[in-house]
Amino acid sequence: MEESRRERKKRQTRQLLVGTALRLFAEQGYEQTTVAQIAAAADVATKTFFNYFPTKEDVLFAEVLEYMEQMAGVVAEREPSDRVADVLLKTYDRVIAHYLTKGPPAGDRELAKVYEHLLATVPSIQAKALHMMFGMQREVARHLLEAFPDVLDPISAAAVAGAFVGAVQGAGGAAREAGQSDEEIVASMARAAEIAIGGLRPF
Amino acid sequence: MEESRRERKKRQTRQLLVGTALRLFAEQGYEQTTVAQIAAAADVATKTFFNYFPTKEDVLFAEVLEYMEQMAGVVAEREPSDRVADVLLKTYDRVIAHYLTKGPPAGDRELAKVYEHLLATVPSIQAKALHMMFGMQREVARHLLEAFPDVLDPISAAAVAGAFVGAVQGAGGAAREAGQSDEEIVASMARAAEIAIGGLRPF
């Protein structure tokens, strides 16, 4: 089925709102920017903004669902020989790849900076991001449990997913905070994945 | 130095606000309860509530600092023979012990239920809790790095702390969701700790 005019307009408006919001956040800061301003700059009613995004923060997390789908795909395509750790590593690779091709830095290098800065400075955005991450972690756990019912139970699946995601995310945050470049950050997160898989006894 | 009258009153008012808020949340639900109601029931001005807690949610996380102190204590008291995994396990034990003696369930069994229910149903509280947990995770990483500067760097410290906290917290959530009893939940979290320490390769 082709994309209808209605669907196209909806996608455009959504995109416009995201872009406008990001621009204003970059120019004036997150808290200094009101939803009314964003709507006005995008030339829609304030209410329309809330028709698209449940909260002001959500405009920053428009593509989370895509990542969830990517993760689901990895588990679906797994090889019979893949064990839990293999699937997790492939998931990590896939998400990174998706970020590099479809994420903000792909088209616009500046936009990535904006995201980073917001994430580093606005507590409510940090909390929201963690909440999203938590949702993704639960998805990972759910998929793992489904794919490996013989070696995992709901608790260990959650533990495994938590360890992996927690390590990668913790290292990513630390790397960013340390001022590492994008490539270094990705490498740091990969190292964290190895640490999670290898366990903490070596330390 | 003794506790002055001013400090005493402040602590009492704070305690009163927490108790009143919790009671109202239990009776009418979180979103149905306004800060104005809490303040009225505690017989203080609405503004006074915000003098004590920056947001409505924060009234539920009054004792987080205590936990941070407990964690710092563990690292400070570590034995020379303790390695990273040992310190993490001791930290876990200490936090659990502190929860069992000083946490809500100690005095009031019902209160724990209220917390659980709020955490399970109100997204903003969930996000806040995760944010707090994230802060604790960073603290753990910081202390580990300080205590083991020869085996850890900032990135690996963050990865280790993230893996451990992520596993325990993920398993705790899953266990709660599965309807396990308090003892079972504690056991599930302990198992998650072992999984994080042992690594994910066994799966």
Next chain:
DNA sequence: TGTAAAGATGCAGTGAGTGTAAGCTTGCAT
């Protein structure tokens, strides 16, 4: 071309959270 559904808009309202200025309480020095 008409009609029903989806979506956009305006409006009125709730409630969280802030800044400010004024008033009361406490700690402390004389």
Next chain:
DNA sequence: ATGCAAGCTTACACTCACTGCATCTTTACA
């Protein structure tokens, strides 16, 4: 004891996120 300064509480006015509802416009489709 008395007075002064610092710390809290309070009232008030305000901003802004977000909701519900009724109405109008646009689109899909027969």
